[in-house]
Amino acid sequence: MDWKNKIIFLTGASSGIGEALAIALAKRGATLGLVARREELLKALADKCKQSGGQARYFAVDVTDAKAIAEAADSLRNEFGRIDVLIANAGIGGNNSETRNFNAQAVTEVININLLGAVNAVAAVLPAMLENKSGQLVAISSLAGFRGLPKSAAYSASKAGMTAFFESVRLDVQDKGIDVTIIQPGFIKTPLTSGRANKMPFLMELEDSIPHFINAIERRKKFAAFPWQLATIVRLARFFPASLYDKIAKRASFRE
Numbered sequence: 001m002d003w004k005n006k007i008i009f010l011t012g013a014s015s016g017i018g019e020a021l022a023i024a025l026a027k028r029g030a031t032l033g034l035v036a037r038r039e040e041l042l043k044a045l046a047d048k049c050k051q052s053g054g055q056a057r058y059f060a061v062d063v064t065d066a067k068a069i070a071e072a073a074d075s076l077r078n079e080f081g082r083i084d085v086l087i088a089n090a091g092i093g094g095n096n097s098e099t100r101n102f103n104a105q106a107v108t109e110v111i112n113i114n115l116l117g118a119v120n121a122v123a124a125v126l127p128a129m130l131e132n133k134s135g136q137l138v139a140i141s142s143l144a145g146f147r148g149l150p151k152s153a154a155y156s157a158s159k160a161g162m163t164a165f166f167e168s169v170r171l172d173v174q175d176k177g178i179d180v181t182i183i184q185p186g187f188i189k190t191p192l193t194s195g196r197a198n199k200m201p202f203l204m205e206l207e208d209s210i211p212h213f214i215n216a217i218e219r220r221k222k223f224a225a226f227p228w229q230l231a232t233i234v235r236l237a238r239f240f241p242a243s244l245y246d247k248i249a250k251r252a253s254f255r256e
């Protein structure tokens with residue numbers, strides 16, 4: 001994949017996976033539209049991307065604001081002619097105690113950002129991609145979307161929804177020149193996971209995870225799940241009967 005010719009719209013760029021991915025792609029010469037809410041972080045990242053050999057523009061917008069996301073995508077497209085790749089990465093883990101207490105507003109916030117924010121990003125890029133008969137939609141979903149995880153109702157629901165949404169979209173657009181890549185990582189050391197005291201199985205260093213994301217995008221994989229150990233367990237767990245799943249999953253709590 002020649003990243004030098006690629007125009008990428010990346011949400012959730014200001015920290016963690018998005019930030020590391022932006023720098024890695026800039027080093028390969030890509031042009032990036034960086035989206036998140038914290039403007040200062042985006043500005044510093046855009047400078048870093050330029051120093052690394054790429055081009056970057058930044059848009060301090062909230063993914064839940066469909067109009068603002070559409071305007072950001074328009075602005076990038078107007079300047080560079082098209083958007084080749086959307087990486088829908090913006091997301092939050094959700095506040096454990098609030099989602100555990102079934103606070104509907106807290107659950108709504110997680111789903112609004114993680115799922116509907118990704119939908120807004122797709123809506124902002126897909127019509128022009130269909131017109132060009134070319135493009136790639138990348139969803140940063142999660143292994144947490146395979147089955148409901150303990151103390152993670154909002155997060156698991158948002159990621160299950162994200163996986164299903166992008167898979168359905170793929171069925172509708174794959175014959176029209178558009179690839180859809182759904183990436184399902186396990187645990188990665190980022191600000192999202194840093195506050196957790198409980199053990200996270202097969203926790204990955206951020207920099208070790210980045211080649212997995214890039215490889216999945218370059219190879220236009222339909223699905224990519226990693227690390228392989230946790231991905232295998234989670235895939236197998238899909239076929240466990242509910243009584244067995246409940247026993248194992250309850251004990252495997254990774255959120256306090």
Ligand SMILES: NC(=O)c1ccc[n+]([C@@H]2O[C@H](COP(=O)([O-])OP(=O)(O)OC[C@H]3O[C@@H](n4cnc5c(N)ncnc54)[C@H](OP(=O)(O)O)[C@@H]3O)[C@@H](O)[C@H]2O)c1
Nearest residue numbers: 012014015016017036037038062063090091187188190192
């Ligand atoms: N870390 C893991 O173990 C792991 C595993 C599987 C999947 N993931 C997924 O990977 C993605 C990135 O997570 P991360 O671990 O890198 O977490 P992170 O460091 O907390 O980054 C989250 C990013 O999303 C942005 N964001 C959050 N809410 C937003 C909103 N309303 N509008 C625009 N941007 C928003 C944040 O920027 P602002 O706050 O500046 O807006 C930040 O740039 C998430 O979708 C997460 O679910 C993470």
